[in-house]
Structure formats: structure tokens, C-alpha cells
Amino acid sequence: MTSKKTGISRRRFLDGGVAIGALMLGVRGASAQTAHNHGNMPSTLGLVPRQVPAAMDQPLVEPEVRRSVNGELRTNLRISYAYRDIGGVRLYVRSYEGGSPGPTLRMKPGETLRIRMTNDLPPNRDLMPMDISNPHQFNNTNFHFHGSHASPSGIADNVMRSMVPGQAYDIEIKLPKDHTRGTYWYHPHHHGSADVQMASGMVGAIIVEGDFEDVPEIVNARERVLVMTQVVYDSKGMIENFETLFPETATRFLAINGQRRPVITMRPGEVQRWRMLNAAYQDDMLVEMEKHELHPVAYDGIQLGSVEHFKQLLMGPGQRADVLVQAGAPGTYELRAAPYDQGHPSPTGPLARxxxxxxxxxxxxxxxxxxxxxxxxxDSEITGKRTLTFSATAPEADAAGHWQEFGFFINGKKFDPNRIDERVKLGAVEEWTILNTHEHDDHAFHIHTNPFEVIKVNGKKLDTPQWRDTVLVASKGGSVVFRSRFLDYTGIFMMHCHMMNHEEMGMMATVEVYK
Ligand SMILES: [Cu+2]
Structure with a gap:
């Protein structure tokens, strides 16, 4: 069921098509598919009362899959407003291909991702603000392949591109043959609008295939892609103002694959592999499952050397964990986010049953x-060291409101796309210390193009260093020390806080790798 030219699997759409038709005719039982409706249906919504889907407890639906064919994954991604019924509310928000999350892209190392991106959002109505760290022009976009080791330049993984409404753009990202295999993702990265767009559900998984091929226990495990988001919206079911996202207590509920508390089925004793992605725009999730342990085998798309075992797994925004879960006795168990303090309370609540x-x-x-x-x-590889300080200013009294009064900084500076903040020679191997002097919030450090190996957290050496592309740095003087090899690609790319409210308000800096 794959069309040669686009590599788009139509099966999901055919399944979804039944659901769309059923919805329009008001037939019962079509609820779980609504997250995958394609395009807008304003006339229907205006004239005919639409079937209201069940708010929760529908079978988990995984995003439509688009696979590479003959060495390339060629596909279209259309960005438009779409209606979305989720958790008992009807949203009208920006989307990839009319859904949230967008399709899952599956490819292999050495292959090329070719996307024709069409921005069908309406024109921006606001001017560029004096301060570009004042969120703005929510209909501009671009494309970032989070975690990829690929060129940051030209039409590749270049987040400096501006993709404006009414235009179509080509994106071409070639992965090297030795690219790590695992769970990655994509999202917009246009400064000014990325936060609002990600909070709208403009996120999707990318699977670089072929990990654990020699581990039968993993190969035989049923795999599920779980894209975890925070669903946030204003009184009209839209996100048209930054106030909808900030104060940071604004979270309404959590979702997986665009469904509120879906149902995941397992048989007693069964082992499943869950590709968990925290694609939330702002917050951590302390993930736990009643009466079960979580067994990570990879973080941020990079395989671990041994299976880990946890009752609770803290996932910062942007992070992934490939987790094995073995079902216990028959029964119903909640998968949920438990309370956690990230400077403000992380969202809690059910993720799935x-x-x-x-x-x-x-x-x-x-x-x-x-x-x-x-x-x-x-130690002998290290060619240089540097320290980066993440800080913020908050209004004196009420830290929950008035986002305009906050400022977010890296080394005391807000983001400026015309400034190069760090220059690193190609081939350098460096040790970086990330220091968080912010009194209120933890931050989620992320850097593009090259992963890093965390060796120290809050001054304490890790027993086993951990490869990552995103890491949490605790507030009030918390620190993370990592090492990274700056390999293969010159060009300018970003490092930033992946708590997107912070990034949008200035907590981003440029890195140039030069020859
Ligand atoms: Cu932050």
C-alpha cells in the first residue's frame, strides 16, 4: 500500500477515511481515529452537529507510518489549521497533515529524507517585534530533525530557514551510514513560533531503523510509538496568544499520540518495546506504571550497554526513552505522570491505561x-573546555504571571541569530559544563548536530556515562558536565533550552563549527 513516488502508506488514511465518513454522517463508534483526520472540514462543522467522540479510553492509535523506499524517504508535509477532537474538547490548531502528532517517518542510516513542506497557514498579521524574544509571527515555520547527526546548512537540518505562509519548500537531510539507530523526532524550530506550533501538536517521530537486530528479546517484542504531549488551549480551543502557554501552570492535560488516556493492550508476561518521546512543549514527565517496572534500553536514540530498571523514569521535554515493559498479572494499570518539581509543578495525570x-x-x-x-x-581526547551559564530574570512577586517581565539567557545574552556565540573547530573533542543559576526553573539543555556523553551531574561523576542529545540541568546552581566530538559537519547550529517557553524568550545560542 505504498505509493511509489511519495512513499506514503495509505493504509492509515483508508482506515481513517472510514472514520471521517462516519463522523460526517453521524455514525457511532468512530472516535479513536479523529486525531488522524486529514485536512479541514469547516463546512461540515458549521452546518451539521458532529459526532462527539468518547473523551478517553479508546484503543491507542499509532501515527500513520511513512517509510523510505530505495534509499530515500520522499514525502510531503502540509502545515495547516485543522480541527481536532481530543479528550472531550474540540481544538482548531496548527498541524502537520491535519493531525497530531504528524506521521511517523521510518528510514535507515545512509538514507536521505526528502520533504516537500507546504506552509498553508494564513499570512501573519503581526509585524516583527523590536525584541525577537517576544514570541511573534506564529505562521512562519521550518523543520528540525531532532537528534540527527547531519548537515545544519543549506536545505538540510537548517533551523535558520524561514518558511513563510503560502509557500512550499524542499528539505533534504542525508544521514551518514554510521548514524546511530533509534528513536528521533521532528518539530518546527522557527524562533518566534516554534513554541506555539509544538504546543499545537506539530511534532512527529522519526525512527532510524536497525537497532538491536541481534537481540531476539527486543526483535520479538511488539513495538509501539508513544508520542507524549501536553494539550493546551484557550477558551476557543485555539492557541493564538503566548498567554495560553505561559504561565507555566497552563497545562490542561497529557496525551499520547493525540489521544487522552488511550488503552494499550498486553497479554500477561508479554514484553513490549515502547518508543517513548516527550514531545511536550514545556514540561518534564515523571513516568510510572502501576505495579510495573520500566526497562530503558536506549535514550535519545542511542543504545545503552545494559538494560536499566526503574519504578519511575524522568523525561525532560525533547528526550526519548526506548523502554521494555513486561506485563504482569491480568488487570488494568495506569501509565501516568507522577508529581515532580521542575521549579514549578510538572504536569501530572494519566497517560494511558x-x-x-x-x-x-x-x-x-x-x-x-x-x-x-x-x-x-x-581524557586524552579532550581538546578544549568551556562553561555555559543558563540564567533567567523573573518579576519580584508573582513568578507565575506576566511572561513579558521574564528574561531567559545563555551566558547573560538573549538569542541573536546574527551573532555567533561559540566557535568550535571541526574535529574538536570538548568538555562542556552547563550551569543553571536560575532560582526558579530547571532547564533542558539541547544541542543540534552532535550528541554528547554526560559524565557528571551536580558535581557527581556518573558510574556509567550516558549519551544524550537533551539533558535536564537543575535550578539553583545545578550543573551537568558532558563531552562531545564535533564531527563531520561544519556550519551554524543551535543549542537551547528545550522547555520551549524559555527558548522562545531568548534561551538559545548559536554554535559555529569551522574548518
Ligand atoms: Cu529552560
Whole structure:
């Protein structure tokens, strides 16, 4: 069911098509598919009362999959407003391909991602503000392949591009043959609008295939893509003002794959592999599952050297965790976000219900994992060190309101696209200390193009260093030390806080890798 030219699987759309038709005719039982409706249906919505889908407890639906064919993944992504019924509310928000999340893209190392991106949003009505860290022009966009080791220049993973309403653009991102394999994602990265667009659900998973090929316990496990978001909206079900996203207590509820508390089914003893992506625009999630342990085998698309075991797994915005879960006795268990203090309370609540039922399966967790793909960075490799300070200013009394009075900084400066903040020689291997002097909030450090190996957190050396592309840095003087190899690609790319309210208000800086 794959059209040759686009590589788009139509199966999901055909399934979804039934649901769309059913909705328009008012037939019952079409609810779970509404997150994947294609395009707008304003006339129907205006004239005919629409079937209201169940708010929760519908079977989990995974995003439509688009696969690479003959070495390339060629596809279209159309950005437009779309209606979306979710968790008992009707939203009218910006979207990829009419849904949230957007389609899951699946490709392999050495292949090229070719996207024709059409920006069908209406023209911007606001002028450029004096201060570009005042969120603005929400209908401009671009494309970022989060976690990719690829060129940041030209029409590749270049977040300096401006894709304006009414225009179409080509994107071409070639992955090297030795690219790490795992769970990645995409989202807009246009300064001024990225936060609003991601909060609207403009996010999607990218799977770089082929990890754990020699681990039968993982190969045989049923895989699920779980794109976790915070669903936020104003009184009209829209996001047209920054006030909808900030104060940071604005979160309404959590969702997976655009569904509020969907149902995940498992059989007793079954092991499943969940590709979990925290695609929330702002907050951490402390993930737990009643009476079950979570067993990460990869973080941020990079395989671990051994299986980990947790009751709770903290995921900052932007982070991924590939987690094995083994179902226990028959019953219903909640997968949820538990309370966590990130400077303000992280959102809590159900993510999904896991229903364990049916014939038991005898499956096992892997006893060991193959050697991780990236070599640990030795002391002798280090060619330079630097320290970056994340800080912020807040109004004196009420830290929850008045976002215009906050300022977010890296090394005391707000983002300026015309300034180069850090210059690094191609091939350098550096040790960076990220320091968070902000009194209120943790921050989520993310850098493009090259992953890094975390060796120290809050002054304490890790027993096992951890490769990441996004890491949380605690407030009130918290710190993270990592090492990174600046390999293969010259050009200008970004580092920033992945709590997108902070990024949008200035907590981003440029890095230039030169030859
Ligand atoms: Cu931040």
C-alpha cells in the first residue's frame, strides 16, 4: 500500500477515511481515529452537529507510518489549521497533515529524507517585534530533525530557514551510514513560533531503523510509538496568544499520540518495546506504571550497554526513552505522570491505561545488550573546555504571571541569530559544563548536530556515562558536565533550552563549527 513516488502508506488514511465518513454522517463508534483526520472540514462543522467522540479510553492509535523506499524517504508535509477532537474538547490548531502528532517517518542510516513542506497557514498579521524574544509571527515555520547527526546548512537540518505562509519548500537531510539507530523526532524550530506550533501538536517521530537486530528479546517484542504531549488551549480551543502557554501552570492535560488516556493492550508476561518521546512543549514527565517496572534500553536514540530498571523514569521535554515493559498479572494499570518539581509543578495525570488480558506469553527481558554504538570519550581526547551559564530574570512577586517581565539567557545574552556565540573547530573533542543559576526553573539543555556523553551531574561523576542529545540541568546552581566530538559537519547550529517557553524568550545560542 505504498505509493511509489511519495512513499506514503495509505493504509492509515483508508482506515481513517472510514472514520471521517462516519463522523460526517453521524455514525457511532468512530472516535479513536479523529486525531488522524486529514485536512479541514469547516463546512461540515458549521452546518451539521458532529459526532462527539468518547473523551478517553479508546484503543491507542499509532501515527500513520511513512517509510523510505530505495534509499530515500520522499514525502510531503502540509502545515495547516485543522480541527481536532481530543479528550472531550474540540481544538482548531496548527498541524502537520491535519493531525497530531504528524506521521511517523521510518528510514535507515545512509538514507536521505526528502520533504516537500507546504506552509498553508494564513499570512501573519503581526509585524516583527523590536525584541525577537517576544514570541511573534506564529505562521512562519521550518523543520528540525531532532537528534540527527547531519548537515545544519543549506536545505538540510537548517533551523535558520524561514518558511513563510503560502509557500512550499524542499528539505533534504542525508544521514551518514554510521548514524546511530533509534528513536528521533521532528518539530518546527522557527524562533518566534516554534513554541506555539509544538504546543499545537506539530511534532512527529522519526525512527532510524536497525537497532538491536541481534537481540531476539527486543526483535520479538511488539513495538509501539508513544508520542507524549501536553494539550493546551484557550477558551476557543485555539492557541493564538503566548498567554495560553505561559504561565507555566497552563497545562490542561497529557496525551499520547493525540489521544487522552488511550488503552494499550498486553497479554500477561508479554514484553513490549515502547518508543517513548516527550514531545511536550514545556514540561518534564515523571513516568510510572502501576505495579510495573520500566526497562530503558536506549535514550535519545542511542543504545545503552545494559538494560536499566526503574519504578519511575524522568523525561525532560525533547528526550526519548526506548523502554521494555513486561506485563504482569491480568488487570488494568495506569501509565501516568507522577508529581515532580521542575521549579514549578510538572504536569501530572494519566497517560494511558494498560489492559493486561488474554493468554499468557512466556517472554523474557534481554539479559544483556550489545556494545553501545558510540565510544566513551577519554581524557586524552579532550581538546578544549568551556562553561555555559543558563540564567533567567523573573518579576519580584508573582513568578507565575506576566511572561513579558521574564528574561531567559545563555551566558547573560538573549538569542541573536546574527551573532555567533561559540566557535568550535571541526574535529574538536570538548568538555562542556552547563550551569543553571536560575532560582526558579530547571532547564533542558539541547544541542543540534552532535550528541554528547554526560559524565557528571551536580558535581557527581556518573558510574556509567550516558549519551544524550537533551539533558535536564537543575535550578539553583545545578550543573551537568558532558563531552562531545564535533564531527563531520561544519556550519551554524543551535543549542537551547528545550522547555520551549524559555527558548522562545531568548534561551538559545548559536554554535559555529569551522574548518
Ligand atoms: Cu529552560
Amino acid at each position: 494498560v489492559v493486561v488480558a488474554g493468554e499468557p506469553m512466556s517472554m523474557k527481558l534481554p539479559a544483556s545488550l550489545p556494545k553501545p554504538p558510540l565510544k566513551t570519550i577519554k
